[in-house]
Amino acid sequence: MTRPTPEPARPPAVADGAAGERLRTRIAAELDHGRRRSVALTLEALDEDELLAQHSPLMSPLVWDLAHVGNYEEQWLVRAAAGGEALRPDIDVLYDAFENPRAERVSLPLLTPREARDYNARVRARVLDALERARFDSGAPLLDGGFVYHMVIQHEHQHDETMLATHQLRRGRPVLPGLTAPPPRPAPDTRRPAEVLVEAGPFTMGTDDDPWAYDNERPAHTVDLPAFRIDTAAVTNAAHLDFIADGGYDDPRWWSPRGWEWRTRSGKRAPAFWIRDTGGGWLRRRMGRVEPLPPEEPVQHVCYYEAEAHARWAGKRLPTEAEWEKAARHDPATGASRRHPWGDADPAPRHANLGQRLLRPAPAGAFPDGAAPCGALQMLGDVWEWTATDFTGYPGFAAFPYREYSEVFFGGDYKVLRGGSWATHPTAVRATFRNWDHPIRRQIFSGFRCARDADPDEGGRRGGGR
Structure with a gap:
């Protein structure tokens, strides 16, 4: 999943100093927002059995998505961008989307919801520590403009949308807040x-x-x-x-x-x-x-x-x-x-x-x-x-x-x-x-x-x- 390829032209590097600090602040906030959303769609919404279940062969068990976003973050922000030591290289293959079709992921020895939560927290602590030292004007291709952080932020939100598709396919009582809110008003100009x-x-x-x-x-x-x-x-x-x-x-x-x-x-x-x-x-x-x-x-x-x-x-x-x-x-x-x-x-x-x-x-x-x-x-x-x-x-x-x-x-x-x-x-x-x-x-x-x-x-x- 993380085989680098030759570097194309990238946007101009963001200078450090005040601009770099503003970028670090936004990255930290967006990382936190994405994780809060992932947790709300998994750990705060369903019990362990439903998180481990496969609600449709078109989709992964929700607990797979939860640990996958953490593993992707570890590979790109802890290892590739910061050069840090791997936390759990043994689970890379479990959470490689190309190695494991969705219909087969339910049979893998996946992390439990609690293990996924704890693993993701350890990864995020490493990421935030490395973010404090990251330089966006160093000429490193992954860091220019904060690209690799933006990639990981978007990746988690994309999986959050996938999780919502799983919720739509899931049978059972409604669990997401806001379902009974009044519908939005029709557009005023007909x-x-x-x-x-x-x-x-x-x-x-x-x-x-x-x-x-x-x-x-x-x-x-x-x-x-x-x-x-x-x-x-x-x-x-x-x-x-x-x-x-x-x-x-x-x-x-x-x-x-x-x-x-x-x-x-x-x-x-x-x-x-x-x-x-x-x-x-x-x-x-x-x-x-x-x-x-x-x-x-x-x-x-x-x-x-x-x-x-x-x-x-x-x-x-x-x-x-x-x-x-x-x-x-x-x-x-x-x-x-x-x-x-x-x-x-x-x-x-x-x-x-x-x-x-x-x-x-x-x-x-x-x-x-x-x-x-x-x-x-x-x-x-x-x-x-x-x-x-x-x-x-x-x-x-x-x-x-x-x-x-x-x-x-x-x-x-x-x-x-x-x-x-x-x-x-x-x-x-x-x-x-x-x-x-x-x-x-x-x-x-x-x-x-x-x-x-x-x-x-x-x-x-x-x-x-x-």
Whole structure:
């Protein structure tokens, strides 16, 4: 898991002194926040038997995730970055995701919840001690800009989102706080346009200088796109109910050959966790709680094939990854590409539904303060959005600091998702962030928005999108 690869161009080093001290303070706070979240989803939520159980063959036992984040932190922050002595080299293989498929992890001699807690605490003490001596202007590739710390912080939050997916799959009483809170209010402006126009022309995709960015977000490069239109907001439950009511799941016209093969083999006729009630309406199961399906929320727990079929039924298509990113961050007034749709400022609650605040998507069209320059809303948060693009590296890609984060997945059966979900922490998503998964996956918090070619008389060159 930790086989280093050649170093690509990195962002400028952060000078020590006051800037370095501010960075150390933020790193310590973010490490603490991630660990508190992990503990809340495991040790504070469930008893030992449920932590050791495998709630779905798609997911690890929660106790595996808990010890894995500690082992990853030890390997990168204690050993690789600080040159410290290994605490538990004997467990490296147990918590290597590539050595142990998820369905088999329940049979491993895993640390117990108490042992995982104690191990993680020992690792964190070593990390904080080394952080006091870390220099971010030393020229060490892992430390430049605090990169390796940012990588570990994001890694834990990514596993926290995976833990939330496990909680969603788990059967049993609800255990997470906030499930019975009133739903968020619908967006106040119901007159928003259904689509927004993104004009033809080049934009900068990816990044060279974001110290939080992974290797697959690099390098920055110019992409020239025809004009296109993209939905202002993600497709809602109400819109997907229309697709169902029109026989969308039973009409092969809307499905690709692979999608129709999945549909017929799986027998699915609705998103995951939807339940038809006795009166013909729809309910959903959310973190152990069954509740009425909220029509105004973005549809989630749909796979790529469902999204693709719905878009074709609607007379549209899924956006390419480049289209999605241009819509999310390109500012035509300045020609610059923003870090987030609203600008370079860190996400705040007024911008997006991130960080597990609501335990559900917010109504489509919410968060006008987080609008992208083109007018699209909620491009960060709420639901991961499927794109039409296969996952691969950008031109000039260089793996760093290990091939197994991105490169080994290139060219496989993976589609790119963008934008994060309500379960994604703000430090683990930005407009350049790339997620990927198999097109059949539905346990993730995934939805979609549609796109289409622009009309010939608008936005410059005729849209093509592919």
